[in-house]
Amino acid sequence: MFATTLFGCFSLTLFSLACACEDFLYQTVPRRFFELLLLLELGFYLWRLFFVRATVPTELLLSLCLSLPLLAFSLLSREALGLGDALFLLCFGLGAGFHRLLFLLTAGFLSAALLSLFLLCRRFGRPKKAGTERIPLLPFFLLPALFCLFAPGKVLS
Numbered sequence: 001m002f003a004t005t006l007f008g009c010f011s012l013t014l015f016s017l018a019c020a021c022e023d024f025l026y027q028t029v030p031r032r033f034f035e036l037l038l039l040l041e042l043g044f045y046l047w048r049l050f051f052v053r054a055t056v057p058t059e060l061l062l063s064l065c066l067s068l069p070l071l072a073f074s075l076l077s078r079e080a081l082g083l084g085d086a087l088f089l090l091c092f093g094l095g096a097g098f099h100r101l102l103f104l105l106t107a108g109f110l111s112a113a114l115l116s117l118f119l120l121c122r123r124f125g126r127p128k129k130a131g132t133e134r135i136p137l138l139p140f141f142l143l144p145a146l147f148c149l150f151a152p153g154k155v156l157s
Helices: 006-026 031-050 058-076 083-096 098-122 138-150
Strands: none
Touching (some): 006 031, 031 083, 058 098, 083 098
């Protein structure tokens, strides 16, 4: 996988930090981030396929099976899950693999749900328009992403 190389781990770390900061500060992530990482990952897998004669990892196909429906959901639901969030999950899944993506999704959505529940309980009794507040999701994916990238190999496989 792309994340098992030093360059890949470094690239995914910078990508995760940049996306989380942009999403937190501006609630949008520039598409150039995704394009750059997708090109790096595509180049890595093509190099492995043609020059190293390695096969396509099953992890890669499984992560596509998990992240492409999320991307379709984002596009079809008028971004109930933001497009940047879905593209981040696609890029991270292609680089890190299925097991790490699954851990990232579970830990990220769980932490976002807990904060949302706390915020909902805190404003209980105060009238506000429903759906006026948006919480950026990528900052909740940052810590699980960094854990996935720097955890020992046997922890998440």
